[in-house]
Amino acid sequence: MDSRAAAEPIPHVSPSPFPNPSAVNQTLEERLGLDLVQVYDWDWWGTLVQSGESLLLILSTLWCILLARVVCQKLRLHGSADLCYATEFLLVILPCILLVSVAVDYSGYIGLLMLVATLWFLRTSRALERARTRVQFDLGGNRPMCLSILRALTHLITAVCILAIDFGSFYRPYRKSRQFGAKLMDTGIGLFVFTMAMVSRRTRHWSDLRRSVIYSALPLILLGLARTVSILTLSYGQDAHEYGQHLNAFFTLGFTKFLGSLVSILARKDLHLLPLGFGLLVIHQFGLSVLGISDYVMNEDVERSSFLNANREGLVSLPGFVGLFLLSIYVNRWMVAKSLLTYSEFVRKLRRLFYLVLILWTSFVISAYEIGISRVTCNLGYVIWMLAIGSTTLCASFGAIDFAINSVMPWDPNPWEDHEKGLLSGEAVVKKRGGSVVPFTISQALNKNGLTFFLVANILTGMVNIFLRPEDRSHSESVIIxxxxxxxxxxxxxxxxxRGIRLA
Known part of the structure; x- marks a missing residue:
């Protein structure tokens, strides 16, 4: 561990939300050149290892989704929605469950196997050569398939982990970090904010803000309130170090949507979201590092005697999540700026996205060393990490689906019908005629009713914990459950x- 990371805890932290003036002055003096002593330590190398493990699991699940697309189309299963679902369940969800539990020791070998299989597919199918012969690439308008895949990935992995963590077979290093860290379950809330921004637009008028509040933010806030009331009524345990005693992920998502929409109205055009997001993050990090707010949030000696103290984790992290939301909207608008691309335009966009990925991961390494990665406060390092993971997944699926797979086996069973063009964009998910469904059936289902899925997953998780006592189950029983x-x-x-039903 870096010698600068070792530190002794401060003898006392005031229960007020901010340090006293003398403490602030002392912190400023330290930042100006006196001996710097961090109150909390982080293992920056361990953080890099954790992030690598998290990214491997995410990319492995993505690879399974791509494999399911190829298998379903090769076997012509899309004429049967149930056969397509069963195949995707076995090829996507089963491996995801195994990789967070009993098969985690083989993750590296599985990742290597996936890499070899990918190279073999590219070589035998001549995907790169076929891509050069295409007249144009149709990305699918405002909802490219790569965005839908990322949203589905976030829902699937989060749903698996929120229950799997209660079993003894769950890989413990994937658990959420208490203070600093980059573990798999730390990605949950950040990727939800990222994907929420992927389907959002910059607020241009007050009417847009009203629509965002009523149809997006308010339902999430009400769900957060319902969850809090249910937990207090049932005396169900909740870790106060995640969002506080009363707040939860639904509150964070709802307030992030509301505040992000409110701030984005200041942007005259999409490009202005960059200085707005970065400016907010710099101010947020200044407060965390210089004013000592990070120490206040993480110090367990601070009693939860008031609403602010009791929920300091959820409240203090909000500016960071709003900054992430604004920057993610810009990434989305850049991705969908033009849906019909020539080969050279597609390669240029893919190359720029790859450069962005390199820049973000380099910034992540620097952040892990200098300021740490903290989900609890959603500091600058955490936001960079979420942008890096989100952009990496977009780049991988963008190249794999739109560039490689669609060049070898395009999904266009009825090209003479105009509405078939929406199949790869997620606009049309079920064909009434013949019962034909699109590729990535489970992913499309999650995109249509993601909130419904997550609510059902939370209810089932509570029922399993109440009635099945997961801590007493064997490894095989945990996988079956x-x-x-x-x-x-x-x-x-x-x-x-x-059935073409969309609830939420």
Whole structure:
């Protein structure tokens, strides 16, 4: 561990939300050149290892989704929605469950196998050569398939982890960090904010703000309130170090949506979201590092005697999540700025996205060393990490689906019908004629009813904890329970998809 990271805890922290003036002056003097002593330490190398493990799991699940697309189309299963669902369940959800539990020791070998299989596919299918012969690349308008895949990935991995963590078979290093760290479960709330921004637009008028509040922010806030009331009524345990005693992820998402929409109205055009987001993050990091707010949030000696003290984690992290939201909207608007691209334009966009990924991961390494990665405060390092993971996944799926797979096996069964063009964009998910469904059936189902899926997953998680005592289950029993749990949650939204029903 870096010698600068070792530190002794301060003898006392005031229960007020901010340090006293003398403490602030002392901190400023330290930043100006006196001996710097960090109150809390972080293992920057361990953070890099944790992030690598998290990214490997995410990319492995993405690879399984791509494999399911290829298999379903090769076997011509899209004429049957149920066969397509069953195949995707076995090829996507089963590996995800195994990779966070009993098969985690083989993650590296599995990742290597996936890499070799990918190179073999590119070589035998001549995907790169075929891509050069295409007249144009249709990204699908405002909802490219790569964005839908990322949203589905976030829902699937989060749903698996929120129940799997209660079993003894769960890989403990994937658990959320208490202070600093870059573990798999730390990605949950950040990627939810990232993907929420991916389907959002910059607020241009007050009417847009009113629409965002009523249809997006308010339902999330009400769900957060319902969860808090339910937990207090049932005396169900909640870790106060995540969002506080009364707040939860729904509150964070709802207030982030509201505040992000409110701030984005200041931007005259999409490009202005960059200085707005970065400016907010710099101010937020200044408060965390210089004013000692990070120490206040993480110090367990601070009693939760008031609403602010009791929920300091959730409240203090909000500016960071709003900054992440604004920057993610800009990434989205850049991605969908033009949907029909020539080969050279597509390669240029893919190359720029790859450069962005390199810049973000370099910034992540620097942040891990200098300021740490903290989900609890959503500091600058955490926001950079979320942008890096989100952009990496977008780049991988963008190249794999739109560039490689669609060049070898395009999904266009009825090209003479205009509405078929929406299949790859997520605009049309079920064809009434013949019962044909699009590729990535489970992903499309999650995109149509993601909130419904997440609510059902939370309810099932509570029921398993109450009635099945997961801490007493063997490894094989835990896998079976997780499979049944994911089947019930995903099958529900899949049935809604088949019937063209969209709840939330």
């Amino acid at each position: 997780l499979l049944v749990y994911m089947f019930l949650a995903t099958k529900l939204v899949h049935e809604l998809l088949k």
